[in-house]
Amino acid sequence: MTDNNFILEVKNLCVFYGGxxxxxxxSFGIKKGEIITLIGATGAGxxxxxxxxxxxxxxxxxxxxxxxxxLKNIPPYEVVKKGISxxxxxxxxxxxxxxxxxxxxxxxxRRDKPAIGQDMERVFGLFPRLKERIKQNAGTLSGGxxxxxxxxxxxxxAPKLLLLDEPSLGLAPLLVKAIFEVIKEINAKGVSIxxxxxxxxxxxxxxxxxxxxxxxxxxxxxxAEDLVTNEELRKAYLGx
Amino acid sequence: MKRLAAFIGFFLLxxxxxxxxxxxxxxxxxxxxxxSCINVILAVSLNLINGTTGQFSLGHAGFMAxxxxxxxxxxxxxxxxxxxxxxxxxxxxxKNFVFLFALLGGGLxxxxxxxxxxxxxxxxxxxxxxxxxxGMGEIVRVLILNVEAIGGARxxxxxxxxxxxxxxxxxxxxxxAAVASLTASSHGRAFLSVREDEIAAEAMGVNTTYYKVIAFxxxxxxxxxxxxxxxxxxxxxxxxSFTFLKSFEIIIMIIVxxxxxxxxxxxxAVILTLLPEALRYLGPVKDxxxxxxxLALIILMITRPQGLFGNWTxxxxxxxxxxxxxxxx
Numbered sequence: 001m002t003d004n005n006f007i008l009e010v011k012n013l014c015v016f017y018g019g020x021x022x023x024x025x026x027s028f029g030i031k032k033g034e035i036i037t038l039i040g041a042t043g044a045g046x047x048x049x050x051x052x053x054x055x056x057x058x059x060x061x062x063x064x065x066x067x068x069x070x071l072k073n074i075p076p077y078e079v080v081k082k083g084i085s086x087x088x089x090x091x092x093x094x095x096x097x098x099x100x101x102x103x104x105x106x107x108x109x110r111r112d113k114p115a116i117g118q119d120m121e122r123v124f125g126l127f128p129r130l131k132e133r134i135k136q137n138a139g140t141l142s143g144g145x146x147x148x149x150x151x152x153x154x155x156x157x158a159p160k161l162l163l164l165d166e167p168s169l170g171l172a173p174l175l176v177k178a179i180f181e182v183i184k185e186i187n188a189k190g191v192s193i194x195x196x197x198x199x200x201x202x203x204x205x206x207x208x209x210x211x212x213x214x215x216x217x218x219x220x221x222x223x224a225e226d227l228v229t230n231e232e233l234r235k236a237y238l239g240x
Numbered sequence: 241m242k243r244l245a246a247f248i249g250f251f252l253l254x255x256x257x258x259x260x261x262x263x264x265x266x267x268x269x270x271x272x273x274x275x276s277c278i279n280v281i282l283a284v285s286l287n288l289i290n291g292t293t294g295q296f297s298l299g300h301a302g303f304m305a306x307x308x309x310x311x312x313x314x315x316x317x318x319x320x321x322x323x324x325x326x327x328x329x330x331x332x333x334x335k336n337f338v339f340l341f342a343l344l345g346g347g348l349x350x351x352x353x354x355x356x357x358x359x360x361x362x363x364x365x366x367x368x369x370x371x372x373x374x375g376m377g378e379i380v381r382v383l384i385l386n387v388e389a390i391g392g393a394r395x396x397x398x399x400x401x402x403x404x405x406x407x408x409x410x411x412x413x414x415x416x417a418a419v420a421s422l423t424a425s426s427h428g429r430a431f432l433s434v435r436e437d438e439i440a441a442e443a444m445g446v447n448t449t450y451y452k453v454i455a456f457x458x459x460x461x462x463x464x465x466x467x468x469x470x471x472x473x474x475x476x477x478x479x480x481s482f483t484f485l486k487s488f489e490i491i492i493m494i495i496v497x498x499x500x501x502x503x504x505x506x507x508x509a510v511i512l513t514l515l516p517e518a519l520r521y522l523g524p525v526k527d528x529x530x531x532x533x534x535l536a537l538i539i540l541m542i543t544r545p546q547g548l549f550g551n552w553t554x555x556x557x558x559x560x561x562x563x564x565x566x567x568x569x
Binding site: 054055056075076077080081085086087088092093094095096097101104105106108109153154157 | 443
């Protein structure tokens, strides 16, 4: 895995919460322009892996390399500067701030005002609903709109790599489809994406490959074709 | 240039106010005005910590005490020497120079304490932080009680009467302007994001540690200057003025005004300073004035839990004559 095409490599990552090991020695990589997905049940360590990548958690062992350079001991606000943007689980929007203020905070580290304006227009292009609600407090948005805002906000830092944690959680099926369409669109513009999902079927449909996590370990690397050909896999992880 | 012109304009205006207001206005009202202004400085500065950044501090009286006692020590012990060496200046300039020095000394010493208290705030939040800051305030008070050089339990008396209307008005205006422009900047958004959700704030690239500490440092700096004004106005500082009740008084002001609203903090600080005084004129029920005061607070909290102005701060810059034209969204 020393290919220079990797935008991010995770090598032998171990993360603990106190004495409990949540991620056990996992390794994977994502190439420039790819979407990969981490799938698995609750508690498998998917979100923990994302948090370790964005610096919100400190790994005990292992290495995370962004374009070949280690992210060891780099605080989260520096990680954002280096081009990794994290849309955390449970949306975590700023409920008492307006939609516009939320998006502006997404671009908090940037000083290039005209480009920020363009990026905001780009987000509104992806999510026209947000533009209608620009002056509204984010807490008054519907669940789907809040998710759109969380993704839009993560895009405002103009990332090279976007970490999306369960973007489909709690959304109506129709909205889930729409969100996945947008994720594909974002990717088509050159942003690499690591997608954490419980909705494995949808996620694998847009991802180059998926890593199946089970109690902190990667047990399988799968592609969308495997869903069709591998009966056992479908039964075990993807709900028939 | 315009900024400088405005600055000089305000400077002259405040000097004029200092010269002529005492001749026109009753001393009792000037006294109330002075106390209101000191409370405005305290409320606006605490609002930055508690309201905007969401770090619940119960130690504002402690910051005020440190600023007050430090500055009083400076003017009492060092002041005469400085004035003696500045004998080439007119007496009034030398005196005010010493006071400026004391104000900065008081502010900086409180800010340093703010830095020390800000550090535990990195790990603690909510109730736990409140207890730490409460403890800090009490430690400061007990330390003062036991230092004879600054009066101990008798209080620090014979502080020179350097506080005048010019300093009161200037510092109140400075505090409001500084905190308001800070809140309106992109730093202001960062403070708000820490209050709203720390994890999301970090994920946006906000250095939450830095902003929590800086909120304490700036808030404490202005509280320290308020303590300096307070001491050099009453000419006496007593540890009993800085119990946790004083901290609560300031917290009540910002809650009544609406957490996060600078405008609300100003209005509530003035109202809550004047209300107990106004209730003195109630005639037959005046013995009940503190009960009525408390009842008014309870009724307000039931009917408007978000405070008088909620999160709302009017955009005063709209009326500011020198602002740059804003692009229409």
